[in-house]
Amino acid sequence: MYNDLERFISFTEREGFDKDQKLVSSLYPHEMKQSTLLELCCYHGAVDCFKLLRTKFNSEITYKCLISSFLGGNPEIMSECLKHHKPDKDCMKYAIISHNIDFVTFLMNEYNIDIYIRLYHCIDHKNLESFLVYFDLTNDINTCFVYSACFNIPSICEYFLSLGADIMARDYLKSTALHNAAYENSKEAAEFLISHGININEIDNDGKTALHEAAYKIVKKQLNFLFYMVQISMKKINMEKLLFMLQQKIIVKKPPSFLYHMVRISMKKKDMGKPHFIMQHFKIVKKQPNFLFHMV
Incomplete structure (x- = not known):
């Protein structure tokens, strides 16, 4: 993890050392839950330990080594891995996650890997720089406008509108x-x-409006929070925890306020079905603190 070559050498010289051992851990990404020592070196960018395993034990450079090297961020390790495996869309995914724009442009220019197939990773991991690289290469104004809202930076939305983006794209x-x-x-x-x-009553392929999305996100967040709090309540309760829970009782009631504002706008359109759907979610959110207090 820290590329401590001296300690790593002493570790490899211990009796019973297995160069093919694998670490099983849920702390790593799904693809890395069971990894060899060389794969871990790639993930952490431990180049000196990587070289030792290659020269002394001839450890195999796997495909997982390659994709991990884009997260590890060490160009020397990556270069060696590229001699054994051809990069693909998963490498682009990890390049975006790592927020290393040099890796992203390298994959696009040298291996013609389309960033669009991993555009949603730019959103999920808030990689604005890679997102703008996509726009620079494609000039796809409407697509970029639609996704620009995910960054929650109004000036970016305004920028694409100024370029002629359709607000209903x-x-x-x-x-x-x-x-x-x-x-x-x-x-x-x-x-x-x-x-x-923008028309707030537009529906997507699933027949949902933005109002439905907002309600779903709020309710999902509160249910996850409730589950966590109930887990705590099952342990020995002391006054400090109780005070914390009572504070959450107030906090949980606050998120629907913005949603309520959107409901009022939607009701002006006389589409009572959608507000009714949302108000059902309000009941769920409002009831959670009472249930939580009862569990305490």
Whole structure:
């Protein structure tokens, strides 16, 4: 992990050392839950330990070594891995996650790996730089506008609108920028879009409006929080924990306020089905603190 070659050498010289041993740990990404020593060196960028395993034990450079090297960020390790395996879309995924723009452009220019197939990783991992690289290469104004709301930076949305983006543009799921803003809980971006006239009642492929997305995200977040708090309550309760829970009782009631504002806007359109759906979620959110208090 720390590329401590001296300690690593002493470890390899111990009796019973197995060069092919694997570490099983849930602390690593799914693809890395069971990894060889060489794969771990790639993941952590431990280049000196990597060289030792290669020269002294001839450890195999696997495909997992290659994709891990994009997370580890050591160019020397990556270069060696590229001699044995051809990079693919998973390498682009990890290059985006690592926020290393040099790796991203390297894969695009040298191996013609399309960033679009991993564009959602730019969103999930808030890699704005890679997102803008995609726009620079494709000039796909509408697609970038639809996803720009996910970063919750209104000026970015405004920038794409100034270039001629259609405010009602949709992605491949028929989601608008407001759908994506609601899904990512991007309040400032949502307010910007609403103020610029985006239709909040547009539906996606699943028949959901942005209002549905906002309700789902709030309820899901609160249910996860509730489960965590109930786990705590099953342990020995002391006054400090009790006070913390009582504070959460107040906090949990606050998130629906912005959603309520959107409901009021939606009701002006006289589509009572959607507000009714949302209000059912309100009941769930409002009941959770009472149930939590009962569990305490």
